Amino acid sequence: EAQVTQNPRYLITVTGKKLTVTCSQNMNHEYMSWYRQDPGLGLRQIYYSMNVEVTDKGDVPEGYKVSRKEKRNFPLILESPSPNQTSLYFCASSLSQRGGSYNEQFFGPGTRLTVL
Amino acid sequence: GQQVMQIPQYQHVQEGEDFTTYCNSSTTLSNIQWYKQRPGGHPVFLIQLVKSGEVKKQKRLTFQFGEAKKNSSLHITATQTTDVGTYFCAGQDFNKFYFGSGTKLNVKP
Numbered sequence: 001e002a003q004v005t006q007n008p009r010y011l012i013t014v015t016g017k018k019l020t021v022t023c024s025q026n027m028n029h030e031y032m033s034w035y036r037q038d039p040g041l042g043l044r045q046i047y048y049s050m051n052v053e054v055t056d057k058g059d060v061p062e063g064y065k066v067s068r069k070e071k072r073n074f075p076l077i078l079e080s081p082s083p084n085q086t087s088l089y090f091c092a093s094s095l096s097q098r099g100g101s102y103n104e105q106f107f108g109p110g111t112r113l114t115v116l
Numbered sequence: 117g118q119q120v121m122q123i124p125q126y127q128h129v130q131e132g133e134d135f136t137t138y139c140n141s142s143t144t145l146s147n148i149q150w151y152k153q154r155p156g157g158h159p160v161f162l163i164q165l166v167k168s169g170e171v172k173k174q175k176r177l178t179f180q181f182g183e184a185k186k187n188s189s190l191h192i193t194a195t196q197t198t199d200v201g202t203y204f205c206a207g208q209d210f211n212k213f214y215f216g217s218g219t220k221l222n223v224k225p
Contacts, residue, residue, distance in 0.1 A: 033213065042122070042204060042217040043159070050211055058212055059118075090158060101147055102208065104161035 002027050006091050006108035013081055014116050021076045021111050023091030031094040031102050032074040033058070034066065036087040037110075043090065049074055050096070081115040088112050118143055120207045122216025130224050135192040137219035139205035146208040148181055148188045153218070154201045162190075162203075195223045 004025045013019055025032065030051045035043040035058075045058030049068040063085055065077040074093075078085060089112075092105040119142045129135055139148065147166040151159035163172055165181035165188060172179045178191045188205055202218040 031211075035215070040125070040217060043206075043215040045213055045215075048211060048213075056211065059214070092159075100211070101166065104149065104164060105151075105159075105206075105213070107158040107160070110158050 002106070004091055004093055004106050004108035006089075006111050008111060009109060010112050012114045012116065015082055016080050019078050019081060019113075021078075021089060021091075021113070023074045023076065023108060024072050025074075025091075025093040025106065026072065027093060027095070027106065028071065029093035029106070030071070030096040031105075032068065033092045033094075033105070034064070034074070034076045035090045035092065036060065036085075037090060038087050046076070046089075081113075083115050086113060086115045118207075118209050118212070118214050120205060120214045120216045122205055122219060124219055125217065126220050126222070128222045128224065129195050131197060132194050135195050135199070135221055136189055137203050137205075137221075138187065138189045139207070139216045140187045141207050141209075141214070142186075143209060144185045146185075146210070148185075148208070149206045149213075150179060150188075150190055151204045151206060152201050153204065157201075159204060192221075195221070197223050197225050199223055 033048040034046040047066040049055045091108040094105045095103040150162040153159045170181040176193045202220045204218045205216045
């Protein structure tokens with residue numbers, strides 16, 4: 001079954017304790033992305049990756065890191081989480097089209113993170 | 117910076133009434149995608165519009181992309197309770213996506 005998986009689904013942590021949220025897709029998609037969703041703000045893009053070893057900042061990258069060593073995986077790293085990173089996080093993947101466009105984004109189930 | 121504004125924030129309708137949500141971008145977009153998110157769920161793709169002035173229909177849903185590729189709308193005819201959820205537009209600008217803040221639709225039976 002074609003899917004995007006994220007782990008963990010729920011996480012409560014404390015300020016400053018490094019954490020990683022994993023994301024994996026089995027569709028051989030080139031484009032992968034991380035979003036955070038906060039009430040009233042919609043989804044905001046944190047980082048994206050156009051292919052292996054190619055990553056770039058989205059709209060709200062501060063406090064986050066990513067890596068793309070393999071095509072299927074795109075982990076999100078919070079080196080020193082703070083309470084303002086409490087949010088619902090979604091990973092998404094998409095097939096690239098010619099000309100720089102991307103097809104529909106497939107979203108993972110989400111990770112609800114609380115930083116105390 | 118780039119922004120995609122979406123209105124209204126909420127819409128409450130009686131079943132059978134129509135519903136429209138609008139998105140407006142501060143810059144020209146490569147394309148625009150529409151998603152639906154049910155409560156507690158993740159965004160699910162509805163459609164992508166690429167061409168200037170494009171109109172696409174999916175049963176009771178009609179999607180439009182403006183001539184200048186800066187605005188878009190989603191219209192639902194004769195809403196049903198199954199239409200409940202939050203509808204988001206997402207504009208692509210180069211390699212980034214900018215989501216609107218969403219319109220939460222509630223349908224009273």
